[in-house]
Structure formats: C-alpha cells, structure tokens
Amino acid sequence: GKSGYDHYMLKEIHEQPTALRQGLSGRLDELSGEVTVDELDTVATPETIHFVACGTSYHAALYGVELFREAGVPAQAFLASEYATGPAPVPENGLVVGVTQSGETADTLSALREAQGRGAVTLALTNVVGSTAARECDHALYIRSGPEIGVAATKTFSSQLTALNLLAETVTDGATGSRDLVAALRDIPGDIQQVLDETTAEEIVDEYRDNESFFFIGRGLHFPVALEGALKFKEITYEHAEGFAAGELKHGPLALVTRNTPVFAIVTGDGERARKTIGNVKEVEARDAPVVAVTDGQSDVERYADHVLEIPETHPRTAPMLANVQLQLVAYHMADRLGRSIDKPRNLAKSVTVE
C-alpha cells in the first residue's frame, strides 16, 4: 500500500534514503575509499562506453557519460530508439550499458541486442532481477531501489545516478573519484532526508499554478537534472515544461521567456559553472521571469531569485541528486494542486514494451 501517503509517487520520493542505502550496502569501503561491486568483478576497463536508454533513464545516462569522461574513458549516451534504428555506432572493444529501471523497455532491449549482435560487451543497469535486460546482457548491475509503482520514475533515477558512480569507480579503477566521493555517497541518504524534511517546494507552487510554461536550467551534471526536472513536471502536471543547458538559453529559447514563464535554475558551488549559470539567471530576470533557485547557498544566486529551494552542501557528483529531489517535489505538489492523476498520468505506461 501507500503507507499513509496520498500517492505512490510521494511515498517513493520519501523512500529515496532507504533506496540509496540499499544500493550502496556492502559496496563502499570507507577506510580505503574503495568501491567494490561483486557483479562487476569480471568487467574489464572499456576503451569506450556507450549508454542506451529512454526517458528518465536517458537522463541518468547523460550523467553517467560525464563520470566516464572525467575518468578519461570516451563515453556517449544515445536514445535507445535512435540507436536501434540507425546504423548503430557500436564501439570496438567497447562496453554498451543499457540503463533501464524495468529491464523490459522495448527500445532499450533492441539497442542492446543490436550492440550484442555487433560484438560489443553489454551490461544492464537495472532495478529488476531476472528482467529481460538482465538475462540477455553479459553483465548486470542491480540498482536495488525496491519496487516502483508510480509511473513517474523517482527513486529509481536517484538509484541509477548512485549506481553509475559505483560503475565508473569500479570499471575505471577509482580513477574518477576519491575518498571524498565515497564519503559523499555514504552521506547522501542523510542529505536527501534533510531535503525531504526541510523542503519548501509545497509552499512555492501555489504562486505558479496559473502559469502554462516552465523552464529548467543547469550546467554540467545539473544539465541532465534540468532535463529530468522538466520531464517529471510535464509528465504529471500536463503543463508545458522544458529543460535546457543554461548556456543554450540565449541561442533561442530566451525568446519564450516572459513574466509568465517561471525558470528553475540549479546552481551549486561557487565555481566557474555557478558563475556562468548566474549570468543566465540574470538574463531571465531581466525579462521579468520568476526565478526559483535550487542551490546550496555557496553563491549569490539567491539575490536574483524570487524563491530558493535549499540543498545541503555536498560533493559535485552528489549535488545533482539533491537538486533533483527538490524538483521531484515541485512537480508532485504542482500536480497535486492541479488535481492530476499523479500515479497514472494520461497516455503513459510504467513499462513501455513496444517500439
């Protein structure tokens, strides 16, 4: 059942600390700062890596790409539906990772079969033990999120990001992270709990309930979260929402920005990327757009924001997970205000088994 929550989606948002603890259990060695994942013992360091996925899982894949690139392994993410129908650019001596919560998504299975047919080593990053992807791939890495009933993927996305860190650490021999990352992963369930306990997402949505178009912007690892924030929002509120790389606004989308288009901007840290995103925030503010900053308070973005959704300070790898939880809550509470069918949005299915 829903354990007292109004919807499975809200229950599953609140299950994230537990889901991530399960996903990390026995896989982090805090003393040595090492990551050990038994399932990955026999996976060699690939020369290149491709991710294939759909929807939310594709956003997780975009995040995964960055982790491998940081470790010096060329990586690309593909929409599974495109990978399978075009001349698939399967890499030689490469690893093809299907990111699929259900392990049953037809487009992702086709892409993996195509890759396998061309001689690539395949790995399923999935939540479901014994799923088709898990059975057909050479390797499987389980995200251990527990069952997700709501059509909108929430806890499984967070579990995917966590597992992608484990994959990158293990397969690149710890070249991507450090003891700091292991410590941040250990703390992430508690940090998410803090966001859940202290969020003000429910309070801010009322002000925007009459708006019909919403934008989400972020840079670097926050770009996939901007895309995911917009997908979740459109999927359950039925309002128009789009995510952009913050720097792309001025290349077209800025034409849509008015006082009627709230912009959610993810800004953490106080580095180059934060400064540049704040520059983009100023551009939308100058067009009178309402700004909601999702931030850890390390920069002065709050000065340009109408509302702030705060997240605790953490490692740059884990900050996107915290920002995402705030955006999940924004989508949920807005959909709830609008009386939408949150757990079963119109036209959508939990598992898409047709191409």
Ligand code: M6R
């Ligand atoms: O089971 P999968 O991860 O392969 O599903 C892929 C997408 O259909 C899925 O992530 C979808 O975008 C989400 N349910 C949207 O919230």
